[in-house]
Amino acid sequence: MADLTPIPLPVLINRMFRELEAKKSAFHLPRFKFAKAAAGRDLSTSIFGRRAATPFGPAAGPHTQLAQNIVLSWLAGGRVIELKTVQVLDHLEIARPCIDMETVGFNIEWSQELSLQQSLEEYVKATMLIEMAKAEGFAPGLEDTVIDMSVGYDLDGIRSDKVRAFIAGMKDASTVIERLRPQIPEAYARFRDLAFPTCISDSVTISTFHGCPPSEIEAIAGHLMAEEGLDVVVKLNPTLLGKADLNALLHNKLGYTDLVVPDATFEKDAKWGDVKGIVSRLGELADKLGRGFGVKFSNTLLVHNHKQFFPAGTGEMYLSGPPLHVLAIELVDRFRAEFGDRFPISFSAGIDVGNFADTVALGLKPVSVCTDLLKGAGYGKGAEYIADLADRLAEVEASDLDTYALKAFGLAGAALDDLDLPAERKAKLAAALETGEDLREAAGPDFDAWVSAARLRNTAHYAARVRADRRYSRPEVDNPPRRTGVALALLDCETCGKCVNVCPNDAIFRYPLSQEPVVTAVLQPGPGMVVGETQPVTRAQQIGIFADVCNRCGNCDVTCPETGGPFARKANLFGSASSLDDAPDRDGLAIERTAMGLRLHVRDDGRRFTIEDDGTRLTCNGGGFDLSIDPVSPEATVGTSDSPVDIGRLILFARIARAVTAPTIVTYANAAFD
Template identity: 60%
Template structure:
């Protein structure tokens, strides 16, 4: 299985700030699109007593596994980071590809691909990088960020020493912070004195998916609240709707007749009446302990694999538009049972068209995965904030609670339901009519007023999404357009779609001027050396696409969204972050760089055959299985020295030289150039 390799901390720092200075971007995210605080508008929410500057964040998944993912989400306005679910089994073999965004969204990945130790370090790195960005003045007054852990899926695993060490490390990351502090490059030494947070998180979302025994949910929750000392959110499954109601919505109302939920999913998952009792008891326990407690809707939905994208998999997990309707129906059902007693976190089919609606329901955080996997990637979140700001401005709402009260016109009915004294009611109505301070007018009844509005908004929105055609199968059946051509190593449409939509920022641009490379072989003769030419390779585009192997887990998303067939991650030049990672992937053609005393070494693999190019002043050393030559690439016939048992392919040398210059001498900034600068 392809393995993710975390990028060294020093390389992340170097790339982040060099790219910002030279290109006005960070990890390919344009600085001009960094979400900033809006004047006279407070988007902050409280997450278990911690202030988050916005209610938005990436959902636990592919956008919250590596440090650069989390930084990208922060640049896009994410202030509640739902970290990828970890578990005792930290050596999973996940099928490839694992993400299918052709229509509504399916996947076959489910928890971390890194070891628990690596996961902890990635989250600490992300926290420290965010602090550095804040110190540089990015997003001033808008930086309050909450890291929310996620674990699963059974009590024995969660109580194990490995998982406990992870939880303890997140609560006190002092050792990791100090070790990483020492890795900050000298060029950025001024960051070494920052007061980096060491308590990364004391909030946790428990995933009850993937066979988590219903009878253990309560035991796990009690352990996390009592022994681990954490604020807790229990993440629940769409199957809580029950087979009949779920199918009535999914298949009958929305028209997804091809989606079948296995009977085993209903049999294994907790039933509604079980969950009601569990939530009641855990909520009471949390209140007694002084801990925060809530629920989240929802996990993805297990369905039978009726497609041909995930070969060999009998089941897959549904996300996107239909999950949004199912999860909102669960929010409605939950609030009809518990009222506004418990906060609700939400992640299911969120996009620019419904983000503000979810905020208006008082859901927090509102997190996203599927939509960020589409063209534009993290940058799509900018539209979430634009729509929310426009709606708040139109209503005269200056904060989230005010928006909840006014969004659906339910402030007056919600107020009437409270039965307040006449004078207090009058003050509230006057404040509503005059655009006054609603919180001041309501006094100690304000939270109840907002809570009543949340309930009324939920009823309105739940009915609306059931009737909204945009969530139906007919509106979500057309895959991204393909133009019929197949990708090759060089040249493509160069639409750059694959760069921002990669969660890990693994695809990148290489500036290479249009050129013609001769197809040449160098042959030894009795008179010396001769070059035989048999054609040429034409590079017509001013830029090429490369893939950084260490950050690419071959999820397949760039293939789905690419207008051409083949998949950038499979076809385009592949670069490894070190000679070691290159050597440990013998089945993957690609390149790696290494700085050594005798010069820059570039290692290449073509059709499984390895070659090395050592760059010098005007001359290079070119080494393969049966040759070892020194030559001037401008005049190989007249300058070659060394031995070769068979004709030597010079085209590979010229391709590697072209790529070396693009990576190291073009002024571009990427993981490779940053790594060489650190070295």
């Protein structure tokens, strides 16, 4: 099991601002890929009366668990941050690997990997870092941000003292903020007096998960509105389509005949009739309480595991990506056919740059992303979403998202037929549409109704379009990431950086290493030193893993052209000796700065030892040996050992430690030294 160890706030601050100064990037996201406001285009939306500068954001999942993930999502343009689902069971063991993005998207990850207290602190740290970024002028015109909680999975758990304390802390985080405020490093003391928002979130998305009884869904939502005073969104499952219709789309229309939903899932999940009643009653309750209520489409789709990627014995997995987009849009269409535009709908299913702007045109908010950010440029795609949406508004000469909804698909004229207005009034609005007048001004009090009618027309139009769009169908030949068949090693690989981009936790980094060959020198207890051939270092840049925030999800392994997985084969760097000791099944090193130089805490092939590096010699002990090594002349090693020791490897560890803490680069390791 790979447990996450949150990075302390001072380290995150040092890392972010040092990297910005040295490399014009933050957490590996280049500054030129930070989202930018579009002149003359208002991309903002309202989430239960709260302004979000864009309708884009990360979905609840691997991108919204740790503080640096959330900040990365924000820098990329996410202004509605859906936090990872938390529950009362906060010490889970989740099988690894858990994320498979080889073709579409599958995962077996479903809940938080931190304690509830750790989760609360991560979310507070993230909002503090975002406020610091705003203060430095990172996103002029795109400041407004909405953060949404996600909780599950049963009423008893949500009523527990632990979950209620978490919710209370999210509504009023002043205690946590004041505890963290003094930790802001002296070099950034200018941020200590910022007015950090004390309410992190007062809205929540309920993750009903698969098999949650309809009565339980309603009871959870009612409790959160009435007892916790929260605005509530209920996330619904694709199985609402029913077995026959879902399979007709998934198998017959899209061609994913190998994806089989267990019959028991349809039996246990809420049915359409159940949801109609639940939504109507919860809508009435929300009106009575003065709270907001909406729905989300959709949860992932539970299917039989027919692949070999996940650990043996994994019987089921969750589908995401392109095919889920079609299923979820179908549900949006059906929901609006039933309820019109009465309830706000948030959306996350197979969103990518190619369909984001179209989906926004349906009036869905937010439109959030997960699978697409786990591929290719990762967080770097965010600015493309924002830029493409701005371009689409410009194409139809829309200044805001409501006007864009009217014009996006050319259905504003047809939508007039759905309004209960006098014929002469409709004719006047149609003329305004033709002459390019300001539609908001022309429609006046009828504008909102016109926009709602257009959203409904857009939804039916888009649902029909995606059903027929071959881009969502299974390709005749799968096109998985390129593989070379070369086995990864501790040093040297293609250094393509794909693993860096797709890691949701910012755990993977590049570091420069001198191309001095690695000496093969083994000290034998009896005959002494045996010096063999040197191994070349062929790459000036190497790949490392910051183990504290690597949960071995497997996504880097899927993306890497070589075999073995960067998380398993590359140098694993721990933030402290204690976090190294807490991962006894994982080799790696933790680095401390001492008065004499560096102290390395190392586990290699299960053997635990320390290396003191004073810049001229290495003093190594533990693991059955006590040695003094000259890194230049390893044959001059003196000391004792009760078993063979690879002296060249010890020297290599020292070289890596010096490299990742060098002042010329920025890593979590040297950010911890202040």
